[in-house]
Structures are given as structure tokens and as C-alpha cells.
Amino acid sequence: MxxxxxxxxxxxxxxAVFCVISSLISLFVLPVATAQAASCTPAxxxxxxxxxxxxxxxxxxxxxxxxxxxxxxxNNTVGLKAGASNAVATCLSxxxxxxxxxxxxxxxxxxxxxxxAGNTVTLFGLQPGVSVDRVxxxxxxxTCVPSNTRITSTNVEPGDNCLTTPTxxxxxxxxxxxxxxxxxxxxxxxxxxxxxxxxxxxxxxxxxxxxxxxxxxxxxxxxxxxxxxxxxxxVPTPTAPVGxxxxxxxxxxxxxxxxxxxxxxxxxxxxxxxxxxxxxNGAVASNNTANQxxxxxxxxxxxxxxxxQVVALNGGLRSQGSAVYTTTIRCFWVxxxxx
Numbered sequence: 197m198x199x200x201x202x203x204x205x206x207x208x209x210x211x212a213v214f215c216v217i218s219s220l221i222s223l224f225v226l227p228v229a230t231a232q233a234a235s236c237t238p239a240x241x242x243x244x245x246x247x248x249x250x251x252x253x254x255x256x257x258x259x260x261x262x263x264x265x266x267x268x269x270x271n272n273t274v275g276l277k278a279g280a281s282n283a284v285a286t287c288l289s290x291x292x293x294x295x296x297x298x299x300x301x302x303x304x305x306x307x308x309x310x311x312x313a314g315n316t317v318t319l320f321g322l323q324p325g326v327s328v329d330r331v332x333x334x335x336x337x338x339t340c341v342p343s344n345t346r347i348t349s350t351n352v353e354p355g356d357n358c359l360t361t362p363t364x365x366x367x368x369x370x371x372x373x374x375x376x377x378x379x380x381x382x383x384x385x386x387x388x389x390x391x392x393x394x395x396x397x398x399x400x401x402x403x404x405x406x407x408x409x410x411x412x413x414x415x416x417x418x419x420x421x422x423x424x425x426x427x428x429x430x431v432p433t434p435t436a437p438v439g440x441x442x443x444x445x446x447x448x449x450x451x452x453x454x455x456x457x458x459x460x461x462x463x464x465x466x467x468x469x470x471x472x473x474x475x476x477n478g479a480v481a482s483n484n485t486a487n488q489x490x491x492x493x494x495x496x497x498x499x500x501x502x503x504x505q506v507v508a509l510n511g512g513l514r515s516q517g518s519a520v521y522t523t524t525i526r527c528f529w530v531x532x533x534x535x
Contacts, residue, residue, distance in 0.1 A: 236277035236287045236451070238320035245322070248281070250315040250333075255280075258333040260288060260305045260317075261342050263354055266295035267325025270531055274328060275321040275451060280311035285318075287451040291326070293533050294446060300329055302342045302355065303446070304459060304490065334358050339464055339489040436513040439465035440489075443506045443518045447525065447534045450494070456525065456532050457494045458502070464489055465508035465515060473507040475517075498527045 238244055252258065266272035273291035290305035310333065319328055332355045334340060342355035387409070440462040448459050460474065474482040474491045482491050496502070503522040508515040526535045 236275060236285060236318070236320060238275065242321045242323060244318055244320040245328075246316065246318040248316050250278070250310075250317045252310045252312055252315065252333065255311045255313075256309070257307050257336040258310050259307055259336050259338070260290075261332050261334065261355065261358075262290035262303050262305050262319075262328060263300050263330040263342070263344075264291060264295065264303060265297055265300055265327045265329075266291060266323075267297045269293065269533060271323035271325050273321070273323065273449065274319055274326055276305045276317070276319055276331075278308040278310065278317045278333075279315060280309065281314045281316050283309070283311070285316065289449050289451055292447045292449075297325065300344055300354070302344070304461070306448075306450075307336050330354060332358065337487050339487055341461070341463075434510055434513055435467060437465040437467035437469045437508040437510050437515045439463065439508060439515060440506055440518045443504050443521050445504060445521060445523055445534065447532060448492075453494070455494065456496060457492050458496060458504075458523070458525075458534070460491045460493065460504055460506070462489050462506050462518060467508075468510045469508050470511055471509045473509060473514075475505045475507065477503050496525055498525050498532065500524065 260276060260278055262274065262276065264274060272293070272295050273289050276288040276290060277285040278288065279285035286306070286308035288306040288308065290303040292303070295301055295303075317331065319331070322328070330353070332342060334342075338358065340358035343357045344354045345352060345357070346354050443460050443462045445458045445460050447456055449456050462472075465472075469486045471486055472484040472488065473480055474484060476493065481493065484491060493502075493504075501522055501524045503520050505517050505520045507517040523534045525532055527533075
């Protein structure tokens with residue numbers, strides 16, 4: 197995973213309330229047909245902030261997270277365009293409900309294709325009272341949610357928890373079975389000694405019977421240690437995963453499609469997980485892999501209640517599922533929110 201930080205983007209607010217209101221009207225009344233939705237061009241008076249040296253170490257698709265605050269429920273979004281410097285940028289947006297003017301919150305803007313050769317990221321449509329503290333990119337296969345922790349003494353910044361994933365490789369050690377070679381001492385050969393009798397002119401002495409001494413060395417005993425019986429670890433019986441506890445929807449706006457959508461996110465379940473089943477009003481809306489803990493729902497209608505639930509899967513085993521979250525999209529004029 198690569199560390200990509202657009203740190204401390206200073207916001208450019210509108211110079212007059214009248215200009216802000218007129219810009220918001222031009223921004224939201226015609227979101228599909230205007231050039232802003234197609235080219236990421238901000239409305240007049242809403243300002244931009246650009247970083248032209250936004251590097252990644254490998255080309256690929258990345259999630260873009262924005263740490264932000266908002267003063268109210270109307271001025272609470274920021275536009276974002278990101279992409280390789282020599283390619284067409286992707287238009288995204290971050291913010292929506294559940295923002296306050298005092299607490300920083302991380303909002304997922306969406307995904308964009310970035311290149312190791314260089315990238316450009318621009319924030320645009322900085323509405324009055326909207327503040328952006330940091331933008332990071334995380335490879336799209338990651339399920340990490342950035343934290344708000346800042347530790348000045350160790351240079352830890354908010355979102356640093358999503359920037360690295362350590363990997364440990366364990367090499368097994370194999371001990372060979374010793375080879376036993378027996379040692380055999382051979383039996384020694386027996387010696388016989390003969391002493392002749394001296395001869396005299398008057399006495400004849402017979403030859404004495406020789407004495408034979410035999411030494412016998414016992415055969416050594418060879419001890420063979422049998423091979424130990426291997427221990428067989430039984431394969432554990434698969435169990436159903438636990439969680440996730442809840443699902444957390446936010447309402448976002450897709451600038452390219454020109455429509456609102458509900459973005460769902462949930463914490464990973466515990467235990468063995470092979471995937472997630474996203475249910476909408478009791479029916480399966482999406483089957484996610486184990487690494488996908490987010491889902492975007494574009495099939496929406498105003499003033500319609502939607503009930504969402506996420507069930508963790510381990511093959512054919514299912515968790516009890518998250519708590520059901522029911523929400524309704526309410527719109528006033530061109531502004532919509534979750535209720």
C-alpha cells in the first residue's frame with residue numbers, strides 16, 4: 197500500500213454570500229448538462245486547491261479519502277478530481293450528512309486510476325464553512341478506514357493507520373532422522389605356546405602339555421531408537437463468522453452520473469470470512485468479496501424508505517447479520533439528505 201498525502205489544503209471560501217448562493221444554484225440545478233459535471237470545473241466564486249505532485253509507487257486504482265468539516269447541512273460537500281497527469285481525471289465528491297463544524301471526519305470520495313509517473317489532484321467547489329485538512333489515497337483492495345489519531349511526538353498523522361500493511365513470511369524448519377551405524381568388535385585369534393624339553397645324556401624329560409589361553413570379547417549390543425510417531429492435528433470444523441455489528445450509510449453525489457447515491461460501509465467481521473452479502477429491503481443487492489467492506493447504491497428514489505443489512509459469509513455458513521439500518525432520502529428543492 198502506498199502513502200499518498202495531500203496535507204493541509206487551505207480552503208478558499210467565497211468572498212460574498214451573494215456569490216456563494218448564485219454559485220450553488222449553478223452547481224446543483226443542472227448537474228448533468230453543465231460542463232462542471234463532465235470536466236470538474238468549479239462554479240464561479242467557490243475556489244480550487246491543486247496538488248500537481250501527487251505520487252504513487254505503482255500504477256493502479258486507489259480509494260481517495262478526504263478529512264473534512266462542514267458548517268451546516270447545505271454547504272457540506274467538496275468536489276474532487278484525480279488522475280494521472282497525462283490522462284483524463286476522474287470527477288468525485290466527498291461530504292454529505294453526519295458532518296459538524298467542530299469535528300474532523302473522514303469521507304470516502306470514491307476511486308480513481310493513478311499512475312506511478314505522476315498525478316494531479318484538485319479540490320474544487322469549496323463551499324462556505326467547508327474545511328479540508330488532509331487527502332490520502334489507499335489501494336482499492338484495502339478495507340482499512342482512516343483514523344483521526346494525531347501523535348505529534350512520533351509524527352503520526354490522521355490516516356497513517358491505512359498507509360502500511362506488514363507481511364510476515366514463516367519458513368518451516370525440518371529436522372532429519374539420524375542414521376544409526378552399529379560398531380562390531382571382531383573376536384581375537386587364539387595363540388598356543390610350545391616350550392621344548394631340554395636334552396641330557398642321562399635324563400629324558402617328556403614334553404609338557406602346553407597351556408592354551410583363550411580371550412573372548414562379547415559382541416556389543418546395538419540400540420535402535422524408533423522414529424517418533426507424527427502428531428496429526430485435526431482439521432477444525434468451519435464456523436460461521438461474527439458480525440459486522442452495523443452498516444453505516446451516507447448520501448453522496450456522483451458528478452459524472454449527475455445523481456445522488458447511498459454509500460454503505462461496515463467494519464470487517466471476525467473469524468473466517470469468504471465474502472459479504474448486502475441486503476436491501478430484504479433482498480440481496482450485492483455479493484462482495486472478503487476485502488470489499490463498502491457498497492454504493494444508485495437505485496434510489498426520494499421519499500422512499502430503504503432498509504440495509506450486511507451478512508458475513510464463510511462458504512455456506514452465515515453470520516446473524518448486522519443490525520438493520522433504515523433510512524429515507526428527503527429532498528428540499530435541489531438539496532437531498534438522509535432521514
